Amino acid sequence: MNEEYVARSAQLALLLEVSAYPKPGNVGRTHDFKNTRYEHFLASSVAVYPVLREATSRGKGVGELIRRGVEESMEWQSGGNTHFGALLLLIPLAMAAGACESNDHEGLRQKAKEIMLNTSVDDAVEVYRAFPKAKVKVRTDVPELDVMDEASVKEIMEKKLSLYETLTISAPYDLISRELVGGFDKTFRYASLLRDFARKKSINDAITHTYLKLLSEEEDTFVKMKFGAEKSKYVLERAKEIVRRGYVLKEMEEFDSELIGEGINPGSTADIIAAALFIAILGGLRV
Amino acid sequence: MNEEYVARSAQLALLLEVSAYPKPGNVGRTHDFKNTRYEHFLASSVAVYPVLREATSRGKGVGELIRRGVEESMEWQSGGNTHFGALLLLIPLAMAAGACESNDHEGLRQKAKEIMLNTSVDDAVEVYRAFPKAKVKVRTDVPELDVMDEASVKEIMEKKLSLYETLTISAPYDLISRELVGGFDKTFRYASLLRDFARKKSINDAITHTYLKLLSEEEDTFVKMKFGAEKSKYVLERAKEIVRRGYVLKEMEEFDSELIGEGINPGSTADIIAAALFIAILGGLRV
Numbered sequence: 001m002n003e004e005y006v007a008r009s010a011q012l013a014l015l016l017e018v019s020a021y022p023k024p025g026n027v028g029r030t031h032d033f034k035n036t037r038y039e040h041f042l043a044s045s046v047a048v049y050p051v052l053r054e055a056t057s058r059g060k061g062v063g064e065l066i067r068r069g070v071e072e073s074m075e076w077q078s079g080g081n082t083h084f085g086a087l088l089l090l091i092p093l094a095m096a097a098g099a100c101e102s103n104d105h106e107g108l109r110q111k112a113k114e115i116m117l118n119t120s121v122d123d124a125v126e127v128y129r130a131f132p133k134a135k136v137k138v139r140t141d142v143p144e145l146d147v148m149d150e151a152s153v154k155e156i157m158e159k160k161l162s163l164y165e166t167l168t169i170s171a172p173y174d175l176i177s178r179e180l181v182g183g184f185d186k187t188f189r190y191a192s193l194l195r196d197f198a199r200k201k202s203i204n205d206a207i208t209h210t211y212l213k214l215l216s217e218e219e220d221t222f223v224k225m226k227f228g229a230e231k232s233k234y235v236l237e238r239a240k241e242i243v244r245r246g247y248v249l250k251e252m253e254e255f256d257s258e259l260i261g262e263g264i265n266p267g268s269t270a271d272i273i274a275a276a277l278f279i280a281i282l283g284g285l286r287v
Numbered sequence: 288m289n290e291e292y293v294a295r296s297a298q299l300a301l302l303l304e305v306s307a308y309p310k311p312g313n314v315g316r317t318h319d320f321k322n323t324r325y326e327h328f329l330a331s332s333v334a335v336y337p338v339l340r341e342a343t344s345r346g347k348g349v350g351e352l353i354r355r356g357v358e359e360s361m362e363w364q365s366g367g368n369t370h371f372g373a374l375l376l377l378i379p380l381a382m383a384a385g386a387c388e389s390n391d392h393e394g395l396r397q398k399a400k401e402i403m404l405n406t407s408v409d410d411a412v413e414v415y416r417a418f419p420k421a422k423v424k425v426r427t428d429v430p431e432l433d434v435m436d437e438a439s440v441k442e443i444m445e446k447k448l449s450l451y452e453t454l455t456i457s458a459p460y461d462l463i464s465r466e467l468v469g470g471f472d473k474t475f476r477y478a479s480l481l482r483d484f485a486r487k488k489s490i491n492d493a494i495t496h497t498y499l500k501l502l503s504e505e506e507d508t509f510v511k512m513k514f515g516a517e518k519s520k521y522v523l524e525r526a527k528e529i530v531r532r533g534y535v536l537k538e539m540e541e542f543d544s545e546l547i548g549e550g551i552n553p554g555s556t557a558d559i560i561a562a563a564l565f566i567a568i569l570g571g572l573r574v
Contacts, residue, residue, distance in 0.1 A: 004337045008363070012333045015302070019316070019329060029306070029316040029325075038316075039490055039574040042306060046299045049336060050291045076295070077574050203326055287326040287364050 006097040006282065007053035010090050013277035014045040014083065016287070017270060020207035022252045024215070024239070025223075025259030026270050033265070040079025047076035048083060055091050056098025062119050063126030063163055065091045070130040084134035085176050085271035088127070089187065090278060092116055092180070103282045105188050113183040119163035124156045127163055137226075175221045175268040179275070186272055190214055191279035198280070203287050209247050211273050215239035220266035227264055235264065293384040293569065294340035297377050300564035301332040301370065303574070304557060307494035309539045311502070311526070312510075312546030313557050320552070327366025334363035335370060342378050343385025349406050350413030350450055352378045357417040371421035372463050372558035375414070376474065377565060379403055379467070390569045392475050400470040406450035411443045414450055424513075462508045462555040466562070473559055477501055478566035485567070490574050496534050498560050502526035507553035514551060522551065 018041040021028035032038055051069040058065065069087040096111035097103070131148030156166060170177040179186055190210055197206035216239035224232040242251050259265070277285075305328040308315035319325055338356040345352065356374040383398035384390070418435030443453060457464040466473055477497055484493035503526035511519040529538050546552070564572075 008333050008336065011336075012330055012363075015329045015333065016326065019326065037574070039303065039306065042302045043299055043574045046295050046302065049295065049298075076299075079574070287324070287330045287366070 001056075001097050001100060001103065001282070003053050003056040003098060006056045006094055007049055009097075009281040010052045010094050010278045011045055011049050012281055013090075013274050014048075014086060015042070016203060016207060017086075017274040017277055018042075018045070020204050020211070022249075022256040023208055023211050023270065024252060024256040025235075025265045026267065027265075031260060036079040036082065040077040041082050043077035044073040044079075044082040047072040048087065052090065052094050055094040058095055059099070060115075060118065060120070061123070062092050062095070062115065063123030063130075065095075067126040067130035067133070070134045074133060074135075080135040081137070084131070084136050085268055086274045088176055089179060089184075089271060089275035093184065093187070093275060093278060097282055103279075103284075105191075105279070105283075108279070108282075109184055109188055116164050116167075116180055121156060121160050121162055123163035124161055124166045125153055128153045128156060128166075173221065173224070175218060176271060179272060184275070186214070186218070187275040188279060190272065190276035191283070194273075194276055194280045195283065195285055198285055203285075205247075207273065207277065208252065210276065211269060212239050212242055212247060212252065214272060215266055215269050216243045218269070220269045222267040223264055227262075231264065235259070235266065288343075288384050288387060288390065288569070290340050290343040290385060293343045293381055294336055296384075296568040297339045297381050297565045298332055298336050299568055300377075300561050301335075301373060302329070303490060303494060304373075304561040304564055305329070305332070307491050307498070309536075309543040310495055310498050310557065311539060311543040312522075312552045313554065314552075318547060323366040323369065327364040328369050330364035331360040331366075331369040334359040335374065339377065339381050342381040345382055346386065347402075347405065347407070348410070349379050349382070349402065350410030350417075352382075354413040354417035354420070357421045361420060361422075367422040368424070371418070371423050372555055373561045375463055376466060376471070376558060376562035380471065380474070380562060380565060384569055390566075390571075392478075392566070392570075395566070395569075396471055396475055403451050403454075403467055408443060408447050408449055410450035411448055411453045412440055415440045415443060415453075460508065460511070462505060463558060466559060471562070473501070473505070474562040475566060477559065477563035478570070481560075481563055481567045482570065482572055485572055490572075492534075494560065494564065495539065497563065498556060499526050499529055499534060499539065501559060502553055502556050503530045505556070508555040510551055510553050514549075518551065522546070522553065 018027060019029045021030045027033055027038055027041060029038055048069045051065055051072055055065050066087050070084060073083055092112050092115045095115050096108050099111050100107050128148040164181060167177040167181045171181050194206055194210045197209050216236060219232045219236055223235055238255055242255060305314060306316045308317045314320055314325055314328060316325055335356045338352055338359055342352050353374050357371060360370055379399050379402045382402050383395050386398050387394050415435040451468060454464040454468045458468050481493055481497045484496050503523060506519045506523055510522055525542055
């Protein structure tokens with residue numbers, strides 16, 4: 001597919017995702033985090049455009065493109081991590097879209113899967129070096145290789161681990177890693193759901209409802225890592241209840257206030273929704 | 288200046304302008320018009336990126352670039368006119384920025400002025416043909432050549448009027464035309480004001496305050512054309528009062544509700560603020 005078409009679809013996905021509200025716990029157009037504001041996401045979405053476009057004509061270099069995307073993002077805004085998780089998903093998907101002739105889901109999925117399988121040790125090193133630049137907030141007591149620092153880089157190089165292999169280690173507990181090694185299963189599934197919702201609802205509601213559906217089906221990595229299993233389970237159950245009762249706006253807003261109040265932000269869920277939006281827009285979803 | 292740098296600065300200007308609130312009477316992240324929603328502006332800002340980038344390497348073709356920008360915008364969203372006025376300003380400014388080595392205001396201004404002076408009959412024809420595509424809402428009892436239709440195109444071709452010359456005719460009553468033939472005087476002046484405000488205020492408040500300052504100093508073309516001189520004068524006086532009293536948020540919100548209620552949207556003022564933001568971002572303004 002045409003490079004400008006693919007890059008614009010990915011950029012619009014980032015903008016629509018962050019603009020949707022209420023998206024319990026996350027930055028939306030109606031509220032900011034303390035240091036990361038809505039405008040930081042806008043500027044970051046603008047910043048990454050050239051890298052997204054370049055990705056469409058590249059067969060390899062996933063790690064380098066992610067690292068450069070992070071660097072561009074940090075140069076255009078001062079709000080810290082905005083798109084690290086989203087870029088992890090969008091870069092291989094944009095590469096796949098550039099290599100495919102149509103937006104056929106199965107073709108795209110296979111290509112993206114192949115790109116991830118073919119990643120190298122260099123790709124892993126680049127992503128691990130991008131991580132501290134992205135200023136992602138993490139706990140320090142996480143499993144081996146999950147803290148993306150120079151010690152991990154050394155280990156990756158010694159053991160000659162490809163990006164795919166390092167992600168396989170984190171896949172059991174990390175939603176994004178699971179997508180990247182699992183063939184983008186959820187991304188495509190929720191892209192279809194998004195398009196179904198968008199036939200009957202506004203684009204904003206289609207996004208927030210898809211977000212809640214995902215939150216009700218998968219525990220969010222950020223939430224689990226920062227707040228533990230019990231809280232993570234609670235968030236999932238609350239989301240399940242809201243979905244079961246038909247996405248009542250008032251309930252979504254209350255849930256949003258509750259999570260914002262406690263600082264609980266399901267960031268990985270938002271990243272997957274951005275990737276799903278990208279696939280849906282590629283396939284013709286319009287505002 | 289680098290093409291990606293210039294294009295991203297222009298795109299970020301469009302996104303920050305439409306996101307700022309309260310911007311009395313206009314679409315912002317907190318409210319939509321009936322048929323033109325916030326998301327339509329986001330999609331349009333994404334759509335025009337390749338044309339903005341191309342403008343940076345072009346010495347002529349103002350009209351063609353504006354027409355193509357409008358076409359791209361309409362292909363990516365269904366909310367009608369979003370960026371016709373903004374593109375009229377941003378295209379020659381992006382061309383100037385691409386041709387200049389630095390963001391020195393005086394150099395940029397001179398180059399943009401020269402680009403406008405050198406426009407051709409073709410440029411005029413292209414802009415007049417873009418106008419109906421942009422679905423701008425206008426009254427029909429406006430002065431000669433102001434209705435941009437095929438009759439006007441015929442007249443332009445017969446009289447061999449350049450874009451600059453046609454804009455000279457509308458300049459006395461049209462804020463955007465006045466900028467385009469007057470050397471972008473207000474764009475650069477309000478860009479400086481924006482940067483001054485942004486030193487002490489959030490980017491959102493810097494934008495809304497600059498918007499109100501312009502509204503208090505120049506009658507908006509859209510308002511004057513659609514609602515007449517009396518209403519236009521009233522809007523200016525109300526804005527002047529708010530500026531005089533130090534931009535009290537509550538007063539800005541009340542003024543916003545009042546204008547929204549009456550359907551009064553100072554669109555030309557917003558377009559000039561977008562252009563001023565572009566110049567300020569080129570000069571290093573960041574979020």
